[in-house]
Amino acid sequence: MNDPASFTLRGLYAITDGPRADLLEVCAAALDGGAAMMQYRDKTADHARRLQEVHALQALCARHRVPLIVNDDVELAAAIGAAGVHLGEDDAAFETARARLGADAIIGVSCYDSLERARRFAAAGADYLAFGAFFDSSTKPLARHATTQLLHDAKALRLPLVAIGGITTDNARSLIDAGADAVAVISALFGARDVRAAARRFAELFESPRS
Numbered sequence: 579m580n581d582p583a584s585f586t587l588r589g590l591y592a593i594t595d596g597p598r599a600d601l602l603e604v605c606a607a608a609l610d611g612g613a614a615m616m617q618y619r620d621k622t623a624d625h626a627r628r629l630q631e632v633h634a635l636q637a638l639c640a641r642h643r644v645p646l647i648v649n650d651d652v653e654l655a656a657a658i659g660a661a662g663v664h665l666g667e668d669d670a671a672f673e674t675a676r677a678r679l680g681a682d683a684i685i686g687v688s689c690y691d692s693l694e695r696a697r698r699f700a701a702a703g704a705d706y707l708a709f710g711a712f713f714d715s716s717t718k719p720l721a722r723h724a725t726t727q728l729l730h731d732a733k734a735l736r737l738p739l740v741a742i743g744g745i746t747t748d749n750a751r752s753l754i755d756a757g758a759d760a761v762a763v764i765s766a767l768f769g770a771r772d773v774r775a776a777a778r779r780f781a782e783l784f785e786s787p788r789s
């Protein structure tokens with residue numbers, strides 16, 4: 579388990595929407611705009627492209643001193659020495675990922691709408707807990723929904739809390755006020771005409787104290 583004191587997370591958690599030809603450019607823009615963490619999420623089976631992209635992203639994120647998390651794929655994270663992996667209910671077991679990636683890896687878990695799941699993975703040594711979807715998501719229309727009460731309740735677990743699902747700069751404030759330490763965003767970030775400006779607007783939401 580990471581020492582909880584050594585991993586802090588606050589701000590925009592940028593999640594990629596590829597495959598796309600300009601992946602590196604838009605990720606650089608998100609980092610320039612102030613993304614605090616990046617996740618490589620690519621649901622294709624093109625292993626060679628995924629390996630090459632995540633390698634390049636790892637170098638880019640390292641230059642910005644931002645952790646790169648790989649979605650779903652523990653072996654890909656291990657292959658490029660990523661900061662960690664994000665696991666959902668259909669992915670590898672938490673303990674398998676921890677054993678493969680080591681104590682210093684950042685392992686985040688999806689808790690959906692379940693405080694019980696959050697408690698279980700907090701006890702197992704997760705580094706952050708993700709909840710959502712909080713709003714309708716065009717990326718994942720069938721995602722089940724969570725309420726902000728869950729964020730209030732999960733605060734007691736004393737781990738970084740990530741909110742996901744249909745988050746925009748217009749609706750993120752309610753999640754931050756409810757206790758989200760980070761907002762994980764795909765379409766409102768990487769679908770923006772100006773990704774850097776969009777990232778900046780998300781990052782600015784975390785510069786003012788919680789209201």
Ligand SMILES: Cc1ncc(COP(=O)(O)OP(=O)(O)O)c(N)n1
Pocket residue numbers: 591593617619649650664665666667668669686687688708709740742762
């Ligand atoms: C930060 C963050 N939160 C939730 C998810 C969703 O993970 P999962 O339920 O495994 O779904 P997929 O993203 O794999 O479709 C995530 N990736 N990141």
Ligand SMILES: Cc1ncsc1CCOP(=O)(O)O
Pocket residue numbers: 710711714715716717718721742743744745762763764765766
């Ligand atoms: C991966 C995932 N899990 C729950 S909602 C979601 C998609 C988030 O994408 P968007 O920010 O475009 O709604």
Ligand SMILES: [Mg+2]
Pocket residue numbers: 649650664665666667668669
């Ligand atoms: Mg997954």
